Amino acid sequence: MIYLDYNATAPVSPEVFEAMQPYFIEEWGNPSSSYRFGAKLKTVIEHARAQVAELIGAHPQEVIFTSGGTESNNAAIHAAFKANPEKRHIVTSAVEHSSVLNYCKSLENDGCRVTYLPVDREGLLNLADLENAIAADTAVVSLMWANNETGVLFPVKEIADICRARGVLYHCDAVQTAGKVAIDMRKVQADYLSLTGHKFHAPKGVGALYVRRKIPFTPLIHGGHQERGMRGGTESVPLIVGMGKAAELARKHLPDYDKKVRPLRDALEDGILSSIPNTELNGHKTQRIVNTTNITFHGIESEALLLLLDQAGICASSGSACLADSDEPSHVISAMKPKATGGRQMVRFSLNETNAATEMEAVVGVVCRAVKDLRD
Numbered sequence: 605m606i607y608l609d610y611n612a613t614a615p616v617s618p619e620v621f622e623a624m625q626p627y628f629i630e631e632w633g634n635p636s637s638s639y640r641f642g643a644k645l646k647t648v649i650e651h652a653r654a655q656v657a658e659l660i661g662a663h664p665q666e667v668i669f670t671s672g673g674t675e676s677n678n679a680a681i682h683a684a685f686k687a688n689p690e691k692r693h694i695v696t697s698a699v700e701h702s703s704v705l706n707y708c709k710s711l712e713n714d715g716c717r718v719t720y721l722p723v724d725r726e727g728l729l730n731l732a733d734l735e736n737a738i739a740a741d742t743a744v745v746s747l748m749w750a751n752n753e754t755g756v757l758f759p760v761k762e763i764a765d766i767c768r769a770r771g772v773l774y775h776c777d778a779v780q781t782a783g784k785v786a787i788d789m790r791k792v793q794a795d796y797l798s799l800t801g802h803k804f805h806a807p808k809g810v811g812a813l814y815v816r817r818k819i820p821f822t823p824l825i826h827g828g829h830q831e832r833g834m835r836g837g838t839e840s841v842p843l844i845v846g847m848g849k850a851a852e853l854a855r856k857h858l859p860d861y862d863k864k865v866r867p868l869r870d871a872l873e874d875g876i877l878s879s880i881p882n883t884e885l886n887g888h889k890t891q892r893i894v895n896t897t898n899i900t901f902h903g904i905e906s907e908a909l910l911l912l913l914d915q916a917g918i919c920a921s922s923g924s925a926c927l928a929d930s931d932e933p934s935h936v937i938s939a940m941k942p943k944a945t946g947g948r949q950m951v952r953f954s955l956n957e958t959n960a961a962t963e964m965e966a967v968v969g970v971v972c973r974a975v976k977d978l979r980d
Contacts, residue, residue, distance in 0.1 A: 606963045607919045608872075610803075611752055611780060611896060611954035616846065617805040623849040624807070627842040635839050636828065645841050652848025656812050659851040660778075660797065661788035663817065668834050669844050672811035673779040674703040676798035677746075679813055679824040679835070680775040681707055683796070684744030685716075687773065687820035691743035697721040697729060698939035699753075701777055704746055705935070717741070726888040727756035727940050734763065738770050748777040750785065753923045753936040753952055754887030755896025757785070764793040773819070779803055779811075783854035784861060784893045795819045801843070806850035810843035857957065864957040866894040868964055872953060873897040875968035880975050886937055886950055895955045900937070904949055904978050912974035913951075918967055921952050 616624075633642030635649060650664065657664040670676045681694065681704070696708055698720045708718045719737045723729055729747070738745065745767050749760050760776055767774035775796040781787060783804035789797065797814035801807060815821050815834070827836015877883050882902040901909060906922035913920055923934045933948045953967075 605917045605919065606959075606967060608953040608955060608959070608967065609919045609921050610956045611755075611952065612921055613802045613808065614805050614956060616807050617850065617853060619853060620805055620807070620846045620849045624842040624846040627845055631841070635841060636830065645839075648841060649839055649844055652844045652851075655848035656799070656851045659782060659787065659855045660799070660814060661790050662814055665832075666789070666814050666817055668813045668815060668831050669839065669847070670811045670813050670835060671809055672802070673701070673777070673798050673800035675824070676779075676800070676811050676813040677701065677703045677775070677777055678707050680796035680798060680815075681711075681744060681746055682824045683815070683821045684773045684775060685711070686822035688743045691741045693717045693719070693739055693741045693743060695719045695721065695734065695737045695742060695745045695747075695772075697723060697747055697758075699723055699727065699751055699756075699936045700746065700748055701752055701779070704748075704777060708746075721747075723756075723939055725940055726891075727751060727754050727886070727936070728888055728891065729758050729763075731759065731762055731766065734766055738766075738772055742770075742772050744773045744775055746775040746777070748779075749781040749787075750778070750893045751887070751936060752780050753934060754898045754940075755780070755892035755894075755954075756887045757891050757893065760794065761792050767795075768793050780893065782851075783858065784895060786858060789814060789816070801847035801850055804850050804854045806847040807843050810840060810847045812847065861957060862894050865955055865959075868959050868961060869894055869897055869953075869955050871961060872955070872964040872967060873899070875964065876971055879968060879972050886940065896952065897954075898937075898950055898952045900944075900950045901975055902949060904975060906949055906951055908978055909951060909971075909974055912977065913970065916970045916974070918970060921954075922948075922950060923952055 635645040637643050653667050654664045657667050712718050721733050747758055747763050750757050764774050773795045776794040777798045779800045782799050795816045800811035823834050825836045884900040886898040
């Protein structure tokens, strides 16, 4: 198998699995217990919290553990609206993850006003549109760091600066960014930032939400006193330990990530675009995370091509895994190229530093043959 869908999920690394194991079998107590067998696990959770905080340049007390990116995104937007109940407007973009867009739709059903900022043909945002969209009743701006389908990067520092100057809370979905791009919350003045572990070799089912100190926060999930009262529910210690260890490893490997992955991505991308006619890159050539390429194969349905790739042992996707069962064209490509039909004719390849140059050569060959078969 050649796996090229790392934006969907990544395997748990052996070091992460090893770190988690004792907390399934030996140290299985409840951290909220008063006796030592359980209570000592609070220290373990705090160590993991510090590891995640270090990955993003934050203070450990600014990190809340969640069940994943979807919960983190929902919790941040929920908290922003609770902080300013008289403000009923949110600014987001047309290319956000479904967990943001669908939450915004639910807000619209509740009478809130949502502004969906457009992007240009390369997936880039116009900051003037953001400036013009912010109004007196804007409760929060929610704009992602890296797009999950195209890898296109938004200028998050500038977005944060605009929001701060206008006195508006800023939430950033950084799910696709952690482990691929350096994150330093001391430089990017976002108020909330969402992460999920399974994108950087932690297990599925655990994520984190960064909440800047002194920024208001009302829990989305009410329960006991866990997470300093900011997220109820008994902590999943093994998963939290796994995310902490994965964050530590991601930080360690980050300096070499670009130089390992970019040449592989470029070889795959250039090989396909130069060898197959009527193909088109979706997304800015350089302003994107280095592991992602999204290509339209004009005249070919995505699912037909993906089926042939799957039969050859190659894993890729037609966009977000969260929308894999949807019959709708990609909302991201449709927003970038509204007059085109490419939303049903694109394939996303997303790589990792464990991929090899020989795999890229093999994939280019298989894609060329599959496209020829489908077009003949």
